[in-house]
Amino acid sequence: MSTFDQEKIEQAVRMILEGIGDDPDREGVIDTPKRVAKMYQEIFSGISEDPSEHLRTVFGEDHEELVLVKDIPFYSMCEHHLVPFYGKAHVGYIPKGGKVTGLSKLARTVETVTKRPQLQERITSTVANSIVEMLEPHGVIVVVEAEHMCMTMRGVKKPGSMTITSAVRGVFEKDEASRAEVLSLINR
């Protein structure tokens, strides 16, 4: 995978400004290519990171019941239109064999996965799969709710519409009662 290329983005943004019929040399936008490149470095920083890495932090804690971090806010960029979609992620798992990770690491995993050109479905399944791979828990549930600006400010123009995706693994797949319990906590 190629690395972040600030100059290439600056050239491209300048061309976009030209392409939309603006003057890239006028005072107000002269520094815009630089600003956008700097912003992209920040909002696409997850491309060069491995989400699973955060989950290497484990404590040998004997807790084999639900751990749920809900309402993790995120901003991502729709890979089809490169406009934002944003909302909340809820991440729950039931640890096994003492593999309990730090609570912030669940939010950091969401951060890495969302800071890329994305699809909401892929965010949801990548977070769930990273937890399965690294923590080998009894079960994982990830619910993501988001508003997509490509559906609000343009195109179909449906502001307020929310997309909800979920990924369930292990016990949450098989046990309806466990799934219902965690969903009721998320919706509380």
Ligand SMILES: Nc1nc2c(ncn2[C@@H]2O[C@H](COP(=O)(O)OP(=O)(O)OP(=O)(O)O)[C@@H](O)[C@H]2O)c(=O)[nH]1
């Ligand atoms: N499944 C999925 N679709 C998404 C996501 N973000 C945006 N999309 C959709 O991607 C689709 C792209 O459709 P296209 O027909 O190729 O592009 P378009 O002509 O701009 O589509 P419209 O948005 O309907 O105007 C649209 O239906 C978007 O709503 C996402 O996270 N998951």
Ligand SMILES: [Zn+2]
């Ligand atoms: Zn889109």
